[in-house]
Amino acid sequence: MLVAVLAAGIALYITAHIALIILSPKPMTPxxxxxxxxxxxxxxxxxxxxxLSDPASVQLSVVVPAYNESTRLPPMLRTTLAHLASVRPARTYEVLIVDDGSSDSTSAVALTLASAHPKEDIRVVRLRRNRGKGAAVKHGFLHARGERILMVDADGASRFEDLEKLWEEMDKIEKDGQGVVVGSRAHLVGTEAVVKRSLVRNILMHGFHFLLRTFGVGHIRDTQCGFKLFTRTTSQSLFPSLHITNWIFDVELLLLARMLRVPVAEVPVAWEEVAGSKIRLLWDSLGMLTDLIVIRGNYALGRWRPVSVGAGKKVD
Structure with a gap:
């Protein structure tokens, strides 16, 4: 009996490894x-x-992943630049727009916007093919120059002025150069802003929160808000280890932060739905479930581990 149980356990372990190898995203070299x-x-x-391994040369990097965002990017960038210019005392900053293999004119529009603001440090990067939001964010962070690095969606759904809330909270929690501050929409649940938003987003929100609790990763109330601030040191610890390239890459980042005992805070931010969402209800829900299983399985079995980035070591 004991032999049979042991054999079944070994078979299950091997099967899980094989399944994870098949389902896990393959490493992509830029x-x-x-x-x-x-x-x-x-x-x-x-x-x-x-x-990212180089010393910081500006105080803030703003990383904007963009996939077919030729329409929504211009107003978002104008709001971003207006706020950054208004902050006193002034900060040095860069805006890094990562075109995730768009099939529209996103790169051309981004470069036109950069040319229209020649005094601003706007950099446009284009990935050769669509790799997923997580991959675009990772690429931007691995090549950012800021002491602090902000990820923000190109749709302008988050109020960029709330960066100051994240910044103030980071000042409070940062320890030994480590810290993550998560913009959160959890306070909006049950309010008109959420009740009246699209059925697709509400179904995804409630279903996803249930999955997070089921898989034991619900310690952050809103993992998916695309408005998060990281220190450079924390970015060096987290982003080289990031594997997930699609929508729930945020979950892996927050799990890594928890594993490495990085201070994490959640701050309420303003948010409004903007037309043009790229989320597909059925396929993205299935993809999120699969990615959650992949994340938990790989870290539980030790296939994935945090990467230690040594001083001076280059990360790509």
């Missing part, structure tokens, strides 16, 4: 072209991107 950027000062000649 091409030489993807490690370059265009800007107002160099609109046609690509310039090499820096590495």
């Amino acid at each position: 091409t030489a072209e993807e490690k370059t950027f265009l800007s107002a000062s160099s609109p046609t000649k690509p310039q090499p991107l820096p590495s």
